[in-house]
Amino acid sequence: MSRILVVGGGLIGIRHLQAVAAHPACTLIGLVDPNPEIITDCPRFADMAEVPAPVDGVILATPTHLHSKHGAYAAKRGWHMMIEKPVTEDLAQARALQKAIQIAKVRSLVGHHRRYHAPVQQLKSLIANGAIGQPVTASLIWAMRKPDAYFKDNWRSAHGSPVLINLVHDIDLLRFALGEITGTAALRGRGQRGDTRTESGAVALSFESGATGTISFADTAPSPWGFEAATGENPNIGTTRQDMLWITGTKGAISFPSMTLWSGQDWSRPAEQVPFTAAENAKPPLDAQLDHFLEVTQGAAPLIDVADATRTLDIALQIEDQLRQQAPAPEPAHP
Template sequence: MKRILVVGGGLIGIRHVAAIQAHPGCELAGLVDPDMSIAPDLTRYRDMSEVAGDVDGVIIATPTGLHAQHGIYAAERGWHMLIEKPVATDLAGARALGAAIANSGVGSLVGHHRRYHRPVQQLKKLISDGGIGTPVCANLIWAMRKPDTYFEGNWRTAGGSPVMINLVHDIDLLRFVIGEIATTTALRGSGLRGTARIESGAIALAFANGATGTISFADTSPSPWGFEAGTGENPNIGTTHQDMMWIMGTKGAISFPSMTLWQGEDWARPAVPMPLDILENDRAPLDAQLDHFIDVMDGATPLIDVADATRTLATALEIEAQLTPQLEGVANA
């Protein structure tokens, strides 16, 4: 029975608390958050330094700017850790965290939980097994209309870029199923909310294996396209079951999440849909992630550790940096 501490009592932190409480292989060691009005019925701490009981692992669900600090402290305490994404706000913090983990010998896992979707794992295997031949190109869309209140009176007022909040997930998804991203070029869309915040844009990607890809994104446009909408994984986002990613290869193509597989090499004949026994999630991805975290505490190889997540972060930061000068130019015009 693993004793797991949760740090951060926001929306995702409380979901982690519920997952731990429902899991037969672990128990909640407590919740750390300076706001003691959150979940007062639980064992509560204002700060990690107050925790005195036995802890095997910690789930860090605090704001991104605190991830490295809290992860380094957890490593010093000898606690295995699951850190929400992005792993840190910058590469210096991510690398310092990675060094602390290496020095302490604890296990690390980062919450890019899309990797736990069984259809995502099936997609990765199908591509690696040559199901569409050699990957050539990919297109991905993430677009939704976030409510204005999402940005009011909190850290998102100045730093609520969808690149670091949302696209970091899509970047990791593309890395996971296609391969490492070698270069990026990003263009910013017009700002519609009257601030300098990044709201929309287009990104061109070159993968190390020779494939290319694009991402179109917006947090100002209601649409049926996005991972959360397509898969129905987030209870706070309406489900549409529409595809949001299309991957093309030398022998066929596949769209996700419907996992519609097309094959055909003769341009005189139309590509035809191929039968595919589509895997379904037998557990919610957050629950599957918790299963794996328990295994990581027992020595299993993590599906995505801090070092791996740092590569996703590096790509997201590169895209953010390419967009930021464009924003400053607009602000100074």
């Protein structure tokens, strides 16, 4: 039985807590959170320093700006850790955390849980095995309208750009499936709720393989296209099952998550659909991630550790900086 501690009692923290409590190979040590209003039936601690019991692994589901501090403390206690994404707030924090992990000789896993979706694993394998030839282009859309209450009277009204909240997941998905990203260029769209934060935009990407890609994003536009809507993974977001990623290659193309596979030659003949069945998740990705974390605490290689997640963070921060430096798009001229 692995002894697991959960730190942070927010929405995702409680989901981790429930998963650990239900897992047959876990003993839940308790929840660390200073908020006494969080109701649970497990042991409670206001601070990690209060935890006396031996711990095999800790799940850090605290706000992003606390990840480095909490991870460094966990490393000093000799606790293997799974950290929610993004891994930290900035690159300096990520590098400091990586150094603390190396010094303590503990293992890390970062919660980019999309990597545990069976169709995502299948997509990566198909591309690596040449099912569409050499990848050439990728086009991804993430567009939804977040409710106004999401931004009311909180930090998101000015600083809640979807890049680090949402697109960091799509960036990691593209890195995982297509390889390292070597260049970025971003354009900012016109704000619909004001001009204090980035709401929408377009991003161009170059990959180490020579492929290029684009991301179109908005948190002000209701649409059927986005990973959460496509896969139904988030109970708070309506499910549409519509594809949101299209990848072309020198021998064909594929769309995700339907895994519709096409084969083609030149323009004289239409591309033909190849019979193919999309993989299905054997269990929810968060549960599969917990299974893997238990393996990591026992010595298995992590699917994505702090060093790997730092590369995803780096790309997201580059995009965020490019968007922040641009003035909001002007209002259209009216005759």
